[in-house]
Amino acid sequence: MNPIQVGLLGIGVVGSGTFNVLRRNQEEIKRRAGRGIEITMVADLDVARAQSLVGPDVKVVNDARAVIANPDIDIVIELIGGYGIAKTLVLEAIAAGKHVVTANKALLAVHGTEIFAAASKKGVMVAFEAAVAGGIPIIKALREGLTANRIEWIAGIINGTTNFILSEMRDKGINFDVALKQAQALGYAEADPTFDIEGVDAAHKVTIMSAIAFGIPVQFDKAYVEGITKLGAADIKYAEQLGYRIKLLGITKRRELDAAQHTSAGVELRVHPCLVPAKRLIANVEGAMNAVMVQADAVGTTLYYGKGAGSEPTASAVIADLVDITRLHTADAAQRVPHLAFQPNAMSDLPVLPMSEVVTSYYLRLRVADEAGVLAKVTGILASLSISIDAVLQREADEVGGQGGVVQIAQTDVIILTHDCVEAKMNAAIGLMQALPTVLEPITRIRKEELA
Amino acid sequence: MNPIQVGLLGIGVVGSGTFNVLRRNQEEIKRRAGRGIEITMVADLDVARAQSLVGPDVKVVNDARAVIANPDIDIVIELIGGYGIAKTLVLEAIAAGKHVVTANKALLAVHGTEIFAAASKKGVMVAFEAAVAGGIPIIKALREGLTANRIEWIAGIINGTTNFILSEMRDKGINFDVALKQAQALGYAEADPTFDIEGVDAAHKVTIMSAIAFGIPVQFDKAYVEGITKLGAADIKYAEQLGYRIKLLGITKRRELDAAQHTSAGVELRVHPCLVPAKRLIANVEGAMNAVMVQADAVGTTLYYGKGAGSEPTASAVIADLVDITRLHTADAAQRVPHLAFQPNAMSDLPVLPMSEVVTSYYLRLRVADEAGVLAKVTGILASLSISIDAVLQREADEVGGQGGVVQIAQTDVIILTHDCVEAKMNAAIGLMQALPTVLEPITRIRKEELA
Numbered sequence: 001m002n003p004i005q006v007g008l009l010g011i012g013v014v015g016s017g018t019f020n021v022l023r024r025n026q027e028e029i030k031r032r033a034g035r036g037i038e039i040t041m042v043a044d045l046d047v048a049r050a051q052s053l054v055g056p057d058v059k060v061v062n063d064a065r066a067v068i069a070n071p072d073i074d075i076v077i078e079l080i081g082g083y084g085i086a087k088t089l090v091l092e093a094i095a096a097g098k099h100v101v102t103a104n105k106a107l108l109a110v111h112g113t114e115i116f117a118a119a120s121k122k123g124v125m126v127a128f129e130a131a132v133a134g135g136i137p138i139i140k141a142l143r144e145g146l147t148a149n150r151i152e153w154i155a156g157i158i159n160g161t162t163n164f165i166l167s168e169m170r171d172k173g174i175n176f177d178v179a180l181k182q183a184q185a186l187g188y189a190e191a192d193p194t195f196d197i198e199g200v201d202a203a204h205k206v207t208i209m210s211a212i213a214f215g216i217p218v219q220f221d222k223a224y225v226e227g228i229t230k231l232g233a234a235d236i237k238y239a240e241q242l243g244y245r246i247k248l249l250g251i252t253k254r255r256e257l258d259a260a261q262h263t264s265a266g267v268e269l270r271v272h273p274c275l276v277p278a279k280r281l282i283a284n285v286e287g288a289m290n291a292v293m294v295q296a297d298a299v300g301t302t303l304y305y306g307k308g309a310g311s312e313p314t315a316s317a318v319i320a321d322l323v324d325i326t327r328l329h330t331a332d333a334a335q336r337v338p339h340l341a342f343q344p345n346a347m348s349d350l351p352v353l354p355m356s357e358v359v360t361s362y363y364l365r366l367r368v369a370d371e372a373g374v375l376a377k378v379t380g381i382l383a384s385l386s387i388s389i390d391a392v393l394q395r396e397a398d399e400v401g402g403q404g405g406v407v408q409i410a411q412t413d414v415i416i417l418t419h420d421c422v423e424a425k426m427n428a429a430i431g432l433m434q435a436l437p438t439v440l441e442p443i444t445r446i447r448k449e450e451l452a
Numbered sequence: 453m454n455p456i457q458v459g460l461l462g463i464g465v466v467g468s469g470t471f472n473v474l475r476r477n478q479e480e481i482k483r484r485a486g487r488g489i490e491i492t493m494v495a496d497l498d499v500a501r502a503q504s505l506v507g508p509d510v511k512v513v514n515d516a517r518a519v520i521a522n523p524d525i526d527i528v529i530e531l532i533g534g535y536g537i538a539k540t541l542v543l544e545a546i547a548a549g550k551h552v553v554t555a556n557k558a559l560l561a562v563h564g565t566e567i568f569a570a571a572s573k574k575g576v577m578v579a580f581e582a583a584v585a586g587g588i589p590i591i592k593a594l595r596e597g598l599t600a601n602r603i604e605w606i607a608g609i610i611n612g613t614t615n616f617i618l619s620e621m622r623d624k625g626i627n628f629d630v631a632l633k634q635a636q637a638l639g640y641a642e643a644d645p646t647f648d649i650e651g652v653d654a655a656h657k658v659t660i661m662s663a664i665a666f667g668i669p670v671q672f673d674k675a676y677v678e679g680i681t682k683l684g685a686a687d688i689k690y691a692e693q694l695g696y697r698i699k700l701l702g703i704t705k706r707r708e709l710d711a712a713q714h715t716s717a718g719v720e721l722r723v724h725p726c727l728v729p730a731k732r733l734i735a736n737v738e739g740a741m742n743a744v745m746v747q748a749d750a751v752g753t754t755l756y757y758g759k760g761a762g763s764e765p766t767a768s769a770v771i772a773d774l775v776d777i778t779r780l781h782t783a784d785a786a787q788r789v790p791h792l793a794f795q796p797n798a799m800s801d802l803p804v805l806p807m808s809e810v811v812t813s814y815y816l817r818l819r820v821a822d823e824a825g826v827l828a829k830v831t832g833i834l835a836s837l838s839i840s841i842d843a844v845l846q847r848e849a850d851e852v853g854g855q856g857g858v859v860q861i862a863q864t865d866v867i868i869l870t871h872d873c874v875e876a877k878m879n880a881a882i883g884l885m886q887a888l889p890t891v892l893e894p895i896t897r898i899r900k901e902e903l904a
Contacts, residue, residue, distance in 0.1 A: 021750045025602050031667060031798035032599045034786055129597075135751035137597025144596075145581075145589025147484045148771030150477050215483060281757060284736060298473045299587035299758060299768035305733060306754035316751035319600030331783035334486055346483035 003036030004326050007067035007098075009089060010079040011044045014103055014130070016053050017311030018077065018318045033323045039077075043067045068093045075325055077318060078102040087111055094118045094126070099329060101321040103130035103314055109204035112211070112218035116339040123333045127321035132205045133158050133290045135313030136306040137320065142212045142294065143341040149296035151213040153253035155274075155451055158205040160288035160308045161196035162228050162248040164188045166273075167286045170236050170245065176229060188288050198227035199248060199271040206250030209292070210269050214254055214350060215342035219269070222352035226272035235365060235444060238415050242391060244275040244363075245283040246446065255353065263422060266353040275363050275417075275448035282451065293451060356424040361390065361448040363417055366433065367441035370397035370410035374438045378414065381432045385425050390417040411440060417448065455488030456778050459519035459550075461541060462531040463496045466555055466582070468505050469763030470529065470770045485775045491529075495519045520545045527777055529770060530554040539563055546570045546578070551781060553773040555582035555766055561656035564663070564670035568791040575785045579773035584657045585610050585742045587765030588758040589772065594664045594746065595793040601748035603665040605705035607726075607903055610657040612740035612760045613648035614680050614700040616640045618725075619738045622688050622697065628681060640740050650679035651700060651723040658702030661744070662721050666706055666802060667794030671721070674804035678724035687817060687896060690867050694843060696727040696815075697735040698898065707805065715874055718805040727815050727869075727900035734903065745903060808876040813842065813900040815869055818885065819893035822849035822862035826890045830866065833884045837877050842869040863892060869900065 008015055019039055022029065030036045043064040044050035051060045061067065068076060068089065076093040078100060080086040086107050091114075093100050100119070102108070108115065108131055119126045129139045133156065142151070157163050161183060168179040180197065183189035195201045203225045211218045228248050239246050250271045257265040276283045281303055285291040290308030295301055307313035328336050338344065368374045375394065382389060393415040418426070430443050460467055471491055474481065482488045495516040496502035503512045513519065520528060520541065528545040530552060532538040538559050543566075545552050552571070554560070560567065560583055571578045581591045585608065594603070609615050613635060620631040632649065635641035647653045655677040663670045680700050691698050705720040728735045733755055737743040742760030747753055759765035780788050790796065820826045827846065834841060845867040870878070882895050 017750075021600050025600060025749070028602050028667075029599060031794045032595075032790070034790070034795045034798075136754055137593050140592060140597050141589050143484075144776065145592050145772055146768065147481060147775040148473050148477060148768045150480050215480075281733060281736060284733060296768070297477070298469075298764040298771075300765055302588055302756070302758035304754070304756055307752050312750040313752055316598065316600045316748070319750075320597055323599040324596065327787045327789060328780075328783060330787050331780060335779045335782050337779060338484070338486070342483045343486045346486075 001035045003038040004075065005038060005040045005073045006075045006077060006322060007041045007043070007070060007073040008039050008077045008079065009043050009064045009067060010081070011042050011050045011053055012079065013311045014314045014318065015079045017315035019054055021312055021315045022319055029319065029323065033326045035326055037322050037326060041067050041070055041073060064089050065092065068096050068098060073098065074329070075099045075101060075322060078104060081106070083107055083110055090115055091118055094122050094124055097122060097124060099124045099325045100126045101318055101325070102126065102128050103318060105131040105201070105204040105208060109207040109218050109220040112208065117344070119339065120344050125325055125328065125336060126339055127325060129321050130314045130317035132208055133292055133304070134306070134308040134310065135316040136290060136292065136304045136308065137317070138209070138292045138304050139212065141302070141304055142209060143337050146294065146296055146299060149298045151254065152295040152297060153251065154206070154209050154213055154292060154294050155282070155449060156206065156209070156250045156292035157247055157282060157285050157290050158250045158292065158308060159196055159202040159248060160290055161189045161193060162202070163285065163290070164288045165197070166228060166246060166248065169231070169233055170240070173233055173237070175233050176231055197229055199225045202248060202250045203271045206252055206271060207269065209250070210252035210267060212341040213252060214267050215340065215346065215348045216267060216350055217347065219352050222269060224270040224272065224355040228273050231273055235446060238365065238393060238413070239275050239363065240278070242393060242415070242417060243278050244448065245278050246273050247276050247283065249274040249276070249449065251449065255359070261359070261422065263357055263359060264353065266351045266357070268358050269352045270355065270358060273446050275446055276451055280451050356427065358423045359420050360423070361418050361420050361450070362426055363415065363446040363448050365444040366414045366439050367411060368414055369438040369440060370412045371438055375414060377436055377438070378416070378433055381429055382418065385429050387421045387425060387429055388419045390419050392416050453487045455490040456527065457490060457492045457525045458527045458529060458774060459493045459495070459522060459525040460491050460529045460531065461495050461516045461519060463494050463502045463505055464531065465763045466766045466770065467531045469767035471506055473764055473767045474771055481771065481775065485778045487778055489774050489778060493519050493522055493525060516541050517544065520548050520550065525550065527551045527553060527774060530556060533558070535559055535562055542567055543570055546574050546576055549574060549576060551576045551777045552578045553770055553777070554578065554580050555770060557583040557653070557656040557660060561659040561670055561672040564660065569796070571791065572796050577777055577780065577788060578791055579777060581773050582766045582769035584660055585744055586758070586760040586762065587768040588742060588744065588756045588760065589769070590661070590744050590756050591664065593756055594661065595789050598746065598748055598751060601750045603706065604747040604749060605703065606658070606661050606665055606744060606746050607701050607703045607734070607901060608658065608661070608744035609699055609734065609737050609742050610702045610744065610760060611648055611654040611700060612742055613641045613645060614654070615737065615742070616740045617649070618680060618698060618700065621683070621685055622692070625685055625689070627685050628683055649681055651677045654700060654702045655723045658704055658723060659721065661702070662704035662719060664793040665704060666719050667792065667798065667800045668719060668802055669799065671804050674721060676722040676724065676807040680725050683725055687898060690817065690845060690865070691727050691815065692730070694845060694867070694869060695730050696900065697730050698725050699728050699735065700724070701726040701728070701901065703901065707811070713811070713874065715809055715811060716805065718803045718809070720810050721804045722807065722810060725898050727898055728903055732903050808879065810875045811872050812875070813870050813872050813902070814878055815867065815898040815900050817896040818866045818891050819863060820866055821890040821892060822864045823890055827866060829888055829890070830868070830885055833881055834870065837881050839873045839877060839881055840871045842871050844868050
């Protein structure tokens with residue numbers, strides 16, 4: 001059988017990794033797929049550079065549409081990125097009857113519903129293993145490996161840049177700004193790191209996993225997104241003393257109606273720094289590595305760990321998609337793995353809950369005047385809202401202020417861990433506590449998940 | 453579309469879990485598979501018990517052949533276990549044109565080649581996700597998720613019973629016999645625990661993974677199998693002091709020809725207790741949990757963690773196979789995922805290496821007379837065979853012996869960690885060291901893997 005021909009749009013870091021791995025392991029891949037898989041045409045704005053990467057046997061053009069128009073090409077890989085021209089080209093490739101492989105999480109998290117509908121209508125596949133957690137086959141695990149299960153929640157370290165920064169902050173006791181500079185110097189963070197450190201990249205990925213886990217449309221606009229830029233070394237240290245690590249997690253959770261707690265049924269979809277018990281395996285995922293924990297009713301907890309980015313790890317996922325398409329393109333379209341795990345006519349209308357309806361536990365740090373009765377007032381406010389306390393850590397007082405003979409104020413940190421409550425209630429409690437004259441600085445609130 | 457009909461052979465722990473999960477999550481599964489999946493017929497020797505488990509709507513018979521002969525049934529699940537009647541029935545089901553799902557690792561590790569050949573000839577699928585690591589979708593990860601890669605090695609905690617026992621031995625400082633009794637009392641070990649504690653169960657599983665990773669036939673008879681029955685609390689404690697944990701690992705590794713080291717090309721296939729650096733994620737897999745680490749050229753290290761046994765975790769894997777078959781049975785047989793990951797006509801003839809040709813590093817514990825020059829003699833033997841030493845731990849001397857006025861002999865433990873060497877060389881070294889008059893007891897040798 002002739003090799004299946006693949007066109008590549010954009011030959012940057014992941015594109016060249018894909019080309020190299022496909023060529024280096026071509027025999028091994030053919031022995032698995034039963035058919036050769038070859039990139040025969042590449043589109044890139046820098047034609048000369050692209051040609052030097054792929055050699056003289058591969059046709060290189062600067063016009064992506066020439067690849068899409070090539071009738072010998074069955075699969076188009078989109079590695080351009082972003083929502084702009086990438087979206088247009090993916091839709092054009094689908095319209096031309098090509099199967100599409102993409103690593104573009106931003107595109108799918110925002111426009112996935114439209115793209116998958118177009119693909120289903122045309123009878124082609126859009127595969128995107130590389131869009132979430134790089135080389136870890138998490139999309140396959142969720143869509144195929146766990147099909148027996150009702151998935152309850154997913155919590156993932158799905159951004160290597162921020163996990164590297166948090167690991168450095170903890171290891172070295174340094175602040176965010178210093179750790180970011182180190183990450184940039186080492187190539188773990190980009191010159192403009194906004195998408196990573198503000199949690200946007202992780203939110204794209206958890207949006208896609210949420211859709212697959214619960215059979216809901218991708219709804220990036222409903223995701224709560226909070227990054228790591230405000231985390232201080234002190235909170236990391238206090239968390240450690242209480243037996244926790246702070247990780248940036250992408251979390252999505254199915255929530256039933258709970259009349260007693262006044263919470264609605266729906267799906268939580270959120271990215272934020274999170275305290276995790278230090279003994280959990282995921283708390284020990286260090287550096288730029290990724291890991292995704294999945295809780296499901298039959299299998300219980302499973303965890304998937306590996307490199308979430310980089311040239312060849314991401315290429316590994318792109319090529320796995322190429323092999324899948326090579327295998328599946330002869331199957332009845334109705335029998336293929338659905339794009340979002342559930343058949344398009346069997347999607348759920350479970351709403352994504354607003355952050356105020358999320359239920360979680362909390363780490364609170366209050367900078368207070370060291371006076372009698374402060375703790376009683378604070379805990380009284382929590383009790384009045386039926387928020388129960390799991391642990392309190394009170395530091396010895398520091399003497400601060402007092403320049404030029406002014407009276408010094410003794411201050412101290414009070415750290416409170418709470419049990420689960422609805423975020424709206426916690427917002428109210430923080431408002432009341434913040435209004436106390438003895439609470440001297442803005443209260444730090446970090447969410448906490450036991451992941452048990 | 454009508455539901456796909458499934459026949460179940462054997463309704464024990466996993467069978468009833470499969471029936472229950474399939475029924476409980478039937479809507480969710482149908483939304484994913486695009487078609488209902490129903491167990492409509494069950495064969496079990498205890499018909500009354502089986503009927504009470506499945507209710508009146510499912511036909512229950514005591515003759516498995518009646519299930520196989522039922523023309524309405526497309527898929528047969530074999531959950532009988534063992535090599536005997538299970539083999540006959542699987543082959544008969546294949547001959548009758550049924551797809552087969554099995555959790556029977558023993559059957560596949562020993563007779564897999566014959567069974568897969570029969571299935572390929574008949575054009576049916578034999579699916580076996582549940583045979584390795586229970587609910588963890590590791591077969592899918594290896595066969596489909598990592599198709600881009602040249603796999604280098606796999607190391608797995610793939611027997612929950614022994615991992616539970618080792619966790620207890622370390623946590624509580626107890627010996628093997630005590631920990632085994634606790635595991636039996638808690639239901640983690642069977643009344644006859646031989647297959648688990650002697651490493652046979654793990655060897656069945658790593659044999660299957662080895663075939664899938666390297667495209668070689670299943671060759672259980674070539675596997676090296678060593679259990680945990682001889683491990684002592686002292687070795688676990690010494691390992692801890694050196695920064696290691698002891699785990700029972702199933703290991704399979706691709707080895708290139710190395711003329712300098714006089715080692716041949718081939719595949720290592722072995723189960724034995726193993727020192728693993730305590731900081732590795734896999735070293736922190738505790739209790740009855742399973743985890744499989746895979747090293748591959750493009751993706752690097754990935755790890756898959758979850759429950760390796762139990763009713764519903766195993767059912768999760770069985771049902772994932774049912775969904776896969778429901779999806780794939782309309783695809784060209786040539787395009788399906790090959791049973792052993794590689795096309796039957798593209799298998800490798802890489803030999804499984806004998807244990808004497810395995811390359812690894814070692815932990816050695818020698819009980820020696822506390823005399824000057826002992827360490828020099830021991831290290832001299834290692835040096836003479838070009839075995840290099842990574843670390844030495846020498847304990848303070850104990851006074852032992854000396855009953856009834858007999859002269860006491862001061863004894864001590866010397867622990868040596870070596871760098872990599874060929875096992876044949878280590879065997880020679882141990883022989884020479886054992887012959888030293890100052891070495892007082894049989895030398896303890898535990899292999900060590902850095903898993904870096």
